[in-house]
Amino acid sequence: MKPKRRVVPGTRARRTPTVRRIKPAIVPVPRARSMPSASPPQAGQASEAVRREARRIVAAHPSVGRPTAGHEVAALAAAAGDVTIELTVELGRGLTLATPLIAAAGAFGYGVEVADQVDLARLGCLVTRGTTLKPGAGHASPRMIEIPAGLLVGTGLQNPGIEVVLERYAPAWSGWPVPVIINLGGESIGEFVELARRIEGVPGVAGLELNLSCPNGARGRAAFGLDAGSASALVTAVRRATDLPLIAKLSPAASDVREIARAVEQAGADAISAVNTLPGLAVAPERDRPALAAGYGGICGPALRPVALRIVFEVAQVVDLPVIGIGGVASIDDVLDMLAVGASAVGVGVAALADPMLPVRLADELADACRAAGVGSALDLVGSALPVRPMSPSAQGAEYGRRAGRA
Amino acid sequence: MPARTRPTTPRTKTGGRSSGSSDSHQPPSGPRGPSVRSGRAELIELREILPGQWQASWHAPAIAAGARAGQYVHLRTLEAGGLPLRRPLPLVASDAAGGSVTVQVPGQPAAGPWLRALRVGDETDLLGPFGRPFEMDPRSRHLLLIADGGGIAGLRLLAEEAIGDGRSVVLLLGATSAARVHPSSLLPDEVEYVVATADGSLGRRGSVLDLVLDYEAWADQAFAAGSPAMLGALATLAEGRRARLGVATLGRKRGGGRVVPPGSPEARRRSWLQVVMPQAIGCAAGTCLGCVVMGATGVPQRVCREGPVFAAGELALDADGSARGRRSA
Numbered sequence: 144m145k146p147k148r149r150v151v152p153g154t155r156a157r158r159t160p161t162v163r164r165i166k167p168a169i170v171p172v173p174r175a176r177s178m179p180s181a182s183p184p185q186a187g188q189a190s191e192a193v194r195r196e197a198r199r200i201v202a203a204h205p206s207v208g209r210p211t212a213g214h215e216v217a218a219l220a221a222a223a224g225d226v227t228i229e230l231t232v233e234l235g236r237g238l239t240l241a242t243p244l245i246a247a248a249g250a251f252g253y254g255v256e257v258a259d260q261v262d263l264a265r266l267g268c269l270v271t272r273g274t275t276l277k278p279g280a281g282h283a284s285p286r287m288i289e290i291p292a293g294l295l296v297g298t299g300l301q302n303p304g305i306e307v308v309l310e311r312y313a314p315a316w317s318g319w320p321v322p323v324i325i326n327l328g329g330e331s332i333g334e335f336v337e338l339a340r341r342i343e344g345v346p347g348v349a350g351l352e353l354n355l356s357c358p359n360g361a362r363g364r365a366a367f368g369l370d371a372g373s374a375s376a377l378v379t380a381v382r383r384a385t386d387l388p389l390i391a392k393l394s395p396a397a398s399d400v401r402e403i404a405r406a407v408e409q410a411g412a413d414a415i416s417a418v419n420t421l422p423g424l425a426v427a428p429e430r431d432r433p434a435l436a437a438g439y440g441g442i443c444g445p446a447l448r449p450v451a452l453r454i455v456f457e458v459a460q461v462v463d464l465p466v467i468g469i470g471g472v473a474s475i476d477d478v479l480d481m482l483a484v485g486a487s488a489v490g491v492g493v494a495a496l497a498d499p500m501l502p503v504r505l506a507d508e509l510a511d512a513c514r515a516a517g518v519g520s521a522l523d524l525v526g527s528a529l530p531v532r533p534m535s536p537s538a539q540g541a542e543y544g545r546r547a548g549r550a
Numbered sequence: 551m552p553a554r555t556r557p558t559t560p561r562t563k564t565g566g567r568s569s570g571s572s573d574s575h576q577p578p579s580g581p582r583g584p585s586v587r588s589g590r591a592e593l594i595e596l597r598e599i600l601p602g603q604w605q606a607s608w609h610a611p612a613i614a615a616g617a618r619a620g621q622y623v624h625l626r627t628l629e630a631g632g633l634p635l636r637r638p639l640p641l642v643a644s645d646a647a648g649g650s651v652t653v654q655v656p657g658q659p660a661a662g663p664w665l666r667a668l669r670v671g672d673e674t675d676l677l678g679p680f681g682r683p684f685e686m687d688p689r690s691r692h693l694l695l696i697a698d699g700g701g702i703a704g705l706r707l708l709a710e711e712a713i714g715d716g717r718s719v720v721l722l723l724g725a726t727s728a729a730r731v732h733p734s735s736l737l738p739d740e741v742e743y744v745v746a747t748a749d750g751s752l753g754r755r756g757s758v759l760d761l762v763l764d765y766e767a768w769a770d771q772a773f774a775a776g777s778p779a780m781l782g783a784l785a786t787l788a789e790g791r792r793a794r795l796g797v798a799t800l801g802r803k804r805g806g807g808r809v810v811p812p813g814s815p816e817a818r819r820r821s822w823l824q825v826v827m828p829q830a831i832g833c834a835a836g837t838c839l840g841c842v843v844m845g846a847t848g849v850p851q852r853v854c855r856e857g858p859v860f861a862a863g864e865l866a867l868d869a870d871g872s873a874r875g876r877r878s879a
Contacts, residue, residue, distance in 0.1 A: 252837030260835065272837070280850050287830055287840030289635060294832075298839045301850055496833040497626055497636050 228510040229520035232267065232488050234465050235413030238322060238350050238388040240267035240488060242506040243521050244478070247416075247469045247490030248273060248326035248352065248392070249298075253312045254319070257499055265503045267488055268322040270416075271308070273354055275328045276338055278304035283436040288425045293444030293471065294493055295425050297437035300328050305338055309345050317347030324350040324390065330360045332380045339385040350388035353381060353412075355403070356396070356419045356441075368394030368419070371406035378410035390467065392416035393458070395450050399538035404458040416467040416490065417454045421447055444493040445471040452484050453537055459485020459526060460533045473501070475508040482521065483528035591676040594650060596668055599733060603700065604655045604665050605642060611649030613678045617641050619708035620826065620859040623653055623678030624834045627664050638831040638858070640704035640775070641679065651678075654703035680834045681858045684708050684773055685819040686715070693717055694769035695741075696784060698724035698758050701776030702732045704826045704858075708773055713740045720744060720765055724758025724780070727751045759783055767795050775826035778867075785867040788823040812845070812864050813856050821861030829853040 230242040245267040251257045254269045263269060281301025288295045302308070308325070316323040325348055329335045335353065342348050355368030355377070367373045378391055391407040393400055395418040404415055420441020425434035433439070451470020459466050468486030472478060473494035481489045491502040513521055591610040599605050613623060624636040639653040655665060668674070686693070686708075693712050695705045702723055709719050720742045725731045728751035734743050745753035746761050754761065758780065766772070766787070774784050810817045818824050831854045832838035841853040844866050851857065851865065 249838065252835070252839075256835050256837045272839075280844070280848060281839065281842060284829070284841075284843040286842060287832060287838070289830065294635070294840075296838075296840060298842070301839050301842065496838050499833075499835070 227519075228513045229522070230506065230510060230513075232465065232522070234350070234388055234390070234467075234488070236350075236386070236388040238268075238413070240322065241265075242267040242509070243482070243486075243488040244502045244506040244509065245467065245488055245490050246270060246495060246502055247492035248354075250492045250495040251499070253308065254321075254323060255312055255315055258315075261499045262503050264320040265506060266321050267506070268324055268349065270324045270326050270352055270490070271312075272302055273300045273326045273328040274302045274305055274308050274338070275300055276305055276334050278302065278307065285434065285436055286440075288434050288440065290423075290425060290442070290444075290446060293442055293446030295423050295435060295440035295442055296420065297435045297440035299437055305341055309341065309348075313345050313347040315347070319347075322349030323347060324352050324388075326352045326354055326392070328354045328357045330358055330364075332359075332361070332377050335377060336380050336384045339381045339387070343385050343387065348387065350390060350413075351381070351385065352390040352392050352416060353377065354392050354419065355407075356392070356394040366394055366396065368392075368403055369397050371402045374403050375406040375410045378407045378412050382411035388413045390414045390416050392419050392469075393454065394419050395421045395447070395454055395470075399536055400454050401457050401461045401536055401538075404462050404464075408462045408464050412464060414465045414467060415458055415462065416469055417458050417486075418447070418451050418470055421450055443471070445473055447471045448477065452480060455481060455486050456484040456529065457534075457536060459529060472505075475505055475512060478505050478509055479512060479524065480528075482524045483526070485526045485529050487522065487525055589675065589677065590673045593668055593670055593672050593674060595652075596665070596670060599654075599736060600730060602656065602662070605652055605736070606655050606665075606668075607643075607650050607652040608674070608676055609649055610651050610676055610678075613676070614644045614646050614649050614651045617644040617646075617651060617679040618683035619711050620684035620704065620824075621679040621681045622704075622831075622858060623651065623676055624680060624831065625653070625655070626675035627655075635830065635832050636675075636677070636834070638680075638829075638834065638854070640707075640826065640858075642703050642706045643710070644679075644707060651676075654700065656700055677834065680854060682813075682815070682818070682856065684824055684859050685815045686712060686717070687771055687819050690770035691717055692768050692770045693719045694762070694765050694772040695719060695721040696758060696762060696772060696774040696776070696780075697721070698776035698780045699726075699730075701774070701780075701826070701828070704775040705773060706737060709741050710738050713738050718742070720769070722746070722758050722761045722765065724748075724761075724776070725752075759787070762787065766791055769822075771821075772823045773825075774823060776828070778828060781825045781827075781862075782867045784823060785825070785862040785865070788862050791822060812847070812849075812861075813851075817864065818859060818861045821863060823862040824859055825862050825865070825867070826858050827853045827860060827865070829858070 232240040248270040282299030358364035391412040423442040427434045448471030455468045465487040467488040468481035469490035591608040595607040643652040829841045832840040836855040842850045845851045
């Protein structure tokens with residue numbers, strides 16, 4: 144059941160991208176919340192140091208467009224330090240992220256492992272490792288293979304089980320300023336519902352993310368996220384069991400991901416994560432078996448990025464829910480790309496393994512990029528690459544898709 | 551070789567209750583040295599010791615201060631193609647007084663161009679030290695170090711520590727040919743260095759395992775690093791050693807029947823054979839679970855935190871050397 148009116152941030156920007164793009168990008172007047180207290184300084188009044196800083200910001204972010212007069216004024220104001228960039232994102236049901244940059248599932252485990260290395264308070268939110276009803280030992284070794292520009296990972300949902308997770312980690316989470324979202328896995332709707340019931344009311348848990356790449360035992364073990372019926376039934380059932388914000392994490396293996404996205408929106412999901420890993424395979428050096436002990440693995444890292452961008456692009460055109468873009472994000476340009484194709488929040492996964500502070504740094508760089516673009520809120524950058532009229536789905540074949548406007 | 555000033559004898563009494571023993575069942579936020587995660591470090595020396603094998607030294611006082619043999623550092627090699635993981639590299643030397651650490655960097659296959667472009671004075675991204683170290687029993691006088699291929703890098707610091715304590719050390723190395731044998735000039739002088747090559751071009755023809763049989767009765771403790779196949783074979787050998795030689799294990803008289811928590815320093819100290827698991831390590835923080843191997847009891851063990859040094863009995867090392875452990879559902 145869909146609520147009658149849901150105010151979704153970013154929707155307006157998404158629907159009028161061309162209008163927004165041809166407007167001169169000046170310091171946005173209508174946004175009272177992000178306006179500086181004083182009027183922006185004029186170019187002539189700024190000190191040389193401020194102007195140098197402004198040029199640095201504009202030069203550092205060429206991807207936000209060619210500098211214009213508006214850019215310069217905004218950058219000058221930003222360099223003078225009197226523009227607050229609004230970075231908060233609403234994911235629904237009162238879940239507000241302080242920044243759009245989040246730690247994607249798996250990157251930081253349950254958070255406590257990295258609490259002494261990462262300034263977790265400066266993350267938008269932290270999504271935990273996939274957690275199941277019962278403890279899971281996971282797959283045998285090897286579980287992880289490097290591939291060109293990415294990883295092939297098959298850990299097999301190793302986790303201590305929801306009971307232990309809530310007992311051991313939730314007390315710590317409840318003291319943290321960062322919202323913690325538990326990523327849930329299961330092999331039947333009943334398991335997911337049971338998980339949601341156990342989590343309901345536990346302090347420290349800010350939301351649930353449903354892993355739709357899990358096999359549905361009731362439908363011949365085909366993943367929930369491959370079939371709109373399965374996905375809808377799962378989200379509907381979990382929605383009934385919990386009042387927590389509910390995020391559906393889509394599988395990139397679905398033939399038409401738009402159908403799945405529409406189904407989970409109808410079923411009452413509050414937000415959509417796109418995407419999970421894409422199933423792949425590597426061969427052992429001896430060429431007598433697959434390299435991973437589990438056989439298949441999930442492709443993640445920069446190799447997955449074009450797939451993730453495509454899916455966010457398609458999903459953002461058909462749903463009004465906020466979309467969390469996940470897949471190979473490793474730099475500020477990747478973040479801006481994700482926002483441009485319609486993501487309101489951006490998850491960092493594999494890149495955070497080598498550089499745990501990356502998500503926090505990207506949030507700072509995003510604020511800089513907003514200043515350089517002359518916008519007061521990161522949401523103003525959302526959806527700028529979306530077409531005016533819906534484009535044909537990629538399910539029709541990448542080579543045969545028709546450009547928007549010529550349909 | 552600079553003289554070592556740091557005492558390296560394990561400080562815990564063998565029979566006593568070890569207060570600092572950390573076990574693998576506590577929350578993973580477990581204790582960690584204050585020196586971990588150093589960040590940028592200046593390269594002070596880089597030399598190619600063998601074709602495709604470099605030894606690199608960094609000025610990293612924070613890492614050198616707390617480092618022990620068996621631990622590793624996590625190096626970010628900016629390789630072409632955007633490979634995302636850091637490389638775990640065992641410490642070859644660590645000079646706490648001078649603040650330098652040395653590791654051996656295999657240039658194969660992708661890190662070569664990056665390494666060749668590095669110059670002394672460059673800053674690279676180096677974190678550490680990570681992992682649990684080797685544990686020597688204070689009563690062990692004869693140490694057998696066993697390596698094949700690049701595994702020798704992980705044992706050199708241990709040899710140095712052991713010799714500093716006045717123990718005698720035999721280092722057995724297996725290599726494909728004389729051209730791949732680690733130069734003896736890079737080892738402490740007191741080490742007895744015995745080599746076997748597959749083609750017989752240096753030392754005995756055959757595998758390092760043939761050498762082990764000559765020394766296993768002599769050795770009080772053994773430490774191995776190298777290929778999974780060798781480690782698996784050694785683990786099998788170690789299991790049958792007591793029956794074959796009819797020797798008692800150390801520590802039997804004092805608290806011999808006491809249960810030692812798996813994963814504790816005590817468990818490693820008591821084991822005749824300690825092995826370094828060769829494994830790709832993703833995060834070194836215990837979050838990604840990519841490096842996990844199965845323990846002997848079916849409990850998953852993270853090589854990055856519970857390892858990389860394990861008592862051989864703690865792991866389900868297959869006799870054929872696949873070191874994969876049992877597959878669980």
